[in-house]
Amino acid sequence: MSTVKIRNIVLGEGLPKIAVPNVGTNEEEIFSSAERIAIAKPDLMEWRIDYYVAGIQDNTKLIATAKKLREIVDDLPILITFRTKNEGGVLRLSDEIYLNLVQTIIEQRLGDAVDIELFHDETRIKELVQMAHNYNVIVIMSNHDFEKVPPKDVIEFRLKKMAEMGADVAKLACMPHSAKDVLTLLDATNEVHQAIDQPLITMAMGDIGKVTRVAGQLFGSSLSFGAVGKTSAPGQLSIEDLRNTESYLAF
Secondary structure (H helix, E strand, O other), X not given: OOOEEEOOEEEOXXXXXXXXXXXXXXHHHHHHHXXXXXXXXXXXXXXXXXXXXXXXXXXHHHHHHHHHHHHHHOOOOEEEEOOEHHHOOOEOOOHXXXXXXXXXXXXXXXXXXXXXXXXXXXXXXXXXXXXXXXXXXXXXXXXXXXXXXXOHHHHHHHHHHHHHOOOOEEEEEEOOOOHHHHHHHHHHHHHHHHHOOOOEEEEEOOXXXXXXXXXXXXXXXXXXXXXXXXXXXOOOEEHHHHHHHHHHHOO
């Protein structure tokens, strides 16, 4: 498996890295959360801008907030994510507005990496991936299913499709309803890990899926999401719990 460097961390080598979401809804919350996250010293901060409605409505405000955020966290890598409503986010945007927002994130280089959802206009997605690479922005392409775990072949197809479309990292998260669902995700992760060069990020959400957040390294997942304060997804563990368990499982 190839590795991917995001600022000063490398996905795909050593223990899975830990990202912490910043889900502040206004500047005060965003900056306060960033200060707490920086103290906790994760490997990466994910800024969930779908929570930041004022910034989504005003590019000037979004850019200014991103600049201040960089000053607060210093060299901590930043992943910028707008999660659409259909995939678990808090704000609904049209496809065109969503894709234009991703373009702004890339062109203004608001972070070191950008999340781009798989299921949008394929031609435009490929253009954005190429643009991101031109601007030295890492692309984490993603798909989220909050209702179920797709069949194994569907999971494999989606992750491989992300790789084919030029993603630097392929990510898939889904909601299990049984232990069998969890095993399906882990089996698919292992299969794709053997088949593509790009690092993977996979997780099953909710209480049943917590094991995937701490044991993903055994199956090929290179990053997990932990919380400092408010979580951004069901079943998300604290950064302390993730660190302790990953160290215990290290091999």
